[in-house]
Amino acid sequence: MANLKLDRVGKTYAGGVSAVENASFEIADGEFIVLVGPSGCGKSTMLRMIAGLEEITDGDVQIGDRSVNGVEPGDRNIAMVFQNYALYPHMTVRGNMAYGLRNQGMPKPEVEARIAEAARFLQLEPYLDRKPSALSGGQRQRVAMGRAIVREPSVFLFDEPLSNLDAKLRTQLRAELKDLHKRLGATFIYVTHDQIEAMSLADRIVIMSAGRIEQIGTPMELYANPASTFVAEFIGAPPMNVLPVTGEAARAFLAQEARVPDDLGHVGIRPELMSIGDNGIPATITLVEPLGAETLVHLKMGADKLIMRSGHGLALDAGAEIKVAVEAGALRFFDRDGRTRSA
Amino acid sequence: MAALPPYTTLGQRIWHYTFRTIVGLVLFFLIAPILVIIPLSFNAENFFTYTPGMLALDSEAYSLKHYRDFFNNSDWQQAMRNSLMIAPAATLISVGLGTLAAIGLSQSHVPFRRAIMAILISPMIVPLIISAAGMYFFYSRVGLQGTYLGVVLGHAALGIPFVIITVTATLVGFDRSLTRAAANMGANPVTTFFRVQMPLILPGVISGGLFAFITSFDEVVVVLFVGSAGQKTLPWQMFIGLREQISPTILAVATILVALSIMLLTTVELLRRRSERLRGISPG
Numbered sequence: 001m002a003n004l005k006l007d008r009v010g011k012t013y014a015g016g017v018s019a020v021e022n023a024s025f026e027i028a029d030g031e032f033i034v035l036v037g038p039s040g041c042g043k044s045t046m047l048r049m050i051a052g053l054e055e056i057t058d059g060d061v062q063i064g065d066r067s068v069n070g071v072e073p074g075d076r077n078i079a080m081v082f083q084n085y086a087l088y089p090h091m092t093v094r095g096n097m098a099y100g101l102r103n104q105g106m107p108k109p110e111v112e113a114r115i116a117e118a119a120r121f122l123q124l125e126p127y128l129d130r131k132p133s134a135l136s137g138g139q140r141q142r143v144a145m146g147r148a149i150v151r152e153p154s155v156f157l158f159d160e161p162l163s164n165l166d167a168k169l170r171t172q173l174r175a176e177l178k179d180l181h182k183r184l185g186a187t188f189i190y191v192t193h194d195q196i197e198a199m200s201l202a203d204r205i206v207i208m209s210a211g212r213i214e215q216i217g218t219p220m221e222l223y224a225n226p227a228s229t230f231v232a233e234f235i236g237a238p239p240m241n242v243l244p245v246t247g248e249a250a251r252a253f254l255a256q257e258a259r260v261p262d263d264l265g266h267v268g269i270r271p272e273l274m275s276i277g278d279n280g281i282p283a284t285i286t287l288v289e290p291l292g293a294e295t296l297v298h299l300k301m302g303a304d305k306l307i308m309r310s311g312h313g314l315a316l317d318a319g320a321e322i323k324v325a326v327e328a329g330a331l332r333f334f335d336r337d338g339r340t341r342s343a
Numbered sequence: 344m345a346a347l348p349p350y351t352t353l354g355q356r357i358w359h360y361t362f363r364t365i366v367g368l369v370l371f372f373l374i375a376p377i378l379v380i381i382p383l384s385f386n387a388e389n390f391f392t393y394t395p396g397m398l399a400l401d402s403e404a405y406s407l408k409h410y411r412d413f414f415n416n417s418d419w420q421q422a423m424r425n426s427l428m429i430a431p432a433a434t435l436i437s438v439g440l441g442t443l444a445a446i447g448l449s450q451s452h453v454p455f456r457r458a459i460m461a462i463l464i465s466p467m468i469v470p471l472i473i474s475a476a477g478m479y480f481f482y483s484r485v486g487l488q489g490t491y492l493g494v495v496l497g498h499a500a501l502g503i504p505f506v507i508i509t510v511t512a513t514l515v516g517f518d519r520s521l522t523r524a525a526a527n528m529g530a531n532p533v534t535t536f537f538r539v540q541m542p543l544i545l546p547g548v549i550s551g552g553l554f555a556f557i558t559s560f561d562e563v564v565v566v567l568f569v570g571s572a573g574q575k576t577l578p579w580q581m582f583i584g585l586r587e588q589i590s591p592t593i594l595a596v597a598t599i600l601v602a603l604s605i606m607l608l609t610t611v612e613l614l615r616r617r618s619e620r621l622r623g624i625s626p627g
Contacts, residue, residue: 014452048523053523083520088539
């Protein structure tokens with residue numbers, strides 16, 4: 001009932017600037033989809049087009065097998081949570097949550113019942129009669145979610161809802177969101193620029209760059225087999241090492257590989273798929289970053305720089321000469337345009 | 344007054360006190376002409392001067408006779424009634440049109456926004472006498488000269504710029520995602536305007552309205568041109584009073600108007616504080 005389909009959707013602004021081009025994907029009922037990409041990649045525009053807050057200039061958006069291109073935002077059975085929460089400062093928490101229901105002309109007892117249920121669900125009961133300005137950031141975030149939940153929509157849209165919170169609260173609310181998704185069973189579409197949020201929340205990730213969809217897949221698919229150097233460098237912290245094939249490091253890696261595709265532009269390798277070995281590719285340590293559970297080792301191979309992830313307790317310092325061993329099948333190959341090539 | 348820190352040099356000390364003196368003089372220069380008329384309005388004599396009795400604080404030298412004259416004289420009462428009819432009507436028109444114009448002009452897709460804004464603000468910049476003369480010729484042609492409607496429209500044109508400026512300033516801080524959220528929750532634009540946008544920009548609307556009201560209430564040039572004797576307002580009557588009779592009743596009226604202005608400005612200030620409290624919403 002709440003599956004979503006985007007068919008060659010595009011958005012061109014009046015000045016001729018294209019924000020989204022030819023975006024097509026399908027979302028199953030109850031799926032948690034994360035749209036991720038750097039600032040200005042069109043992910044928020046895409047979300048607003050799904051919500052109906054921005055006009056679609058090309059293609060078709062279908063919700064539950066019904067084209068909604070000309071349907072009012074309020075009639076799409078969609079609830080959106082905004083980055084800055086968009087709570088009405090002149091209304092109490094209760095008033096904020098009731099607003100959408102009153103617009104639908106819902107009778108008062110039912111409105112009250114739904115608010116009570118959502119407040120219990122989100123532990124907002126003590127705050128119902130407060131104004132948003134008297135709440136903390138995390139509480140405002142919960143009110144914004146409560147305002148969406150009471151409408152019992154089939155699709156929830158989230159526009160970077162955690163980006164205004166501090167790191168600790170973000171981790172906590174991330175877990176709550178995941179839990180919320182499980183309990184509600186609704187379709188979630190979530191926009192973020194934070195790849196960690198995307199990885200931890202999503203059933204599937206849609207990664208965008210400059211108005212185009214780069215790749216769609218489960219978090220682990222994207223991590224293990226990025227479709228382009230853009231995805232490789234966007235997903236993962238630290239990102240995949242992407243080395244130009246003309247450089248010394250790439251030549252050394254390729255020399256160890258049995259089957260190498262031709263017409264290569266770049267070679268990629270994840271930091272954790274390398275280790276310090278007795279024999280391997282010679283490298284110089286330039287910087288050691290101990291992070292507790294793991295240590296990031298910055299290396300130099302000839303003119304190329306790369307990062308290796310190592311366990312804790314590394315007894316080496318900058319300047320040390322080491323040999324780098326590579327796990328079998330760790331290399332990823334990209335052509336000159338940065339697209340994946342398989343061996 | 345806080346003591347100066349021990350390390351101040353002689354030059355800094357001199358400047359410190361000179362600066363305070365200058366500030367004091369500026370405030371005195373601004374306020375004195377207004378304060379001077381207040382005691383004079385209680386003068387028991389029919390003069391514009393402080394009598395020896397007044398300076399000696401003799402209660403015999405003070406009276407409310409000018410106030411009594413104001414409230415009993417039919418000329419003044421008629422002028423008062425006219426002002427109280429014209430100013431609110433002009434304010435309503437200014438607020439309605441000015442608020443709508445400000446909201447429209449704050450939308451990025453409206454073409455020629457700057458030019459339209461400049462035209463709407465122009466009554467504030469063009470010398471009043473030119474606006475008034477223009478209105479006189481235009482209103483005579485269309486039959487509005489010498490009518491209440493003509494004066495109200497003229498004053499509304501003068502008040503609109505104030506409303507546009509204050510409402511535009513309030514809209515700068517207005518979070519567009521609030522209207523998006525309202526649309527997402529099924530509110531149509533009219534509902535959104537009255538339930539979401541209006542309550543939040545209300546302080547700006549009201550202060551703009553107060554400025555428009557004061558403009559109309561104090562205005563003498565346009566009403567002289569556009570109005571006829573039937574639309575004589577308080578400022579007009581004061582003008583006549585100064586020119587023809589030199590009656591101290593003017594001082595009583597002036598005091599009443601000053602008190603009214605202070606009340607209105609206090610309202611503006613209280614509204615501004617309320618608006619700042621509401622703005623405390625910024626997340627995080």
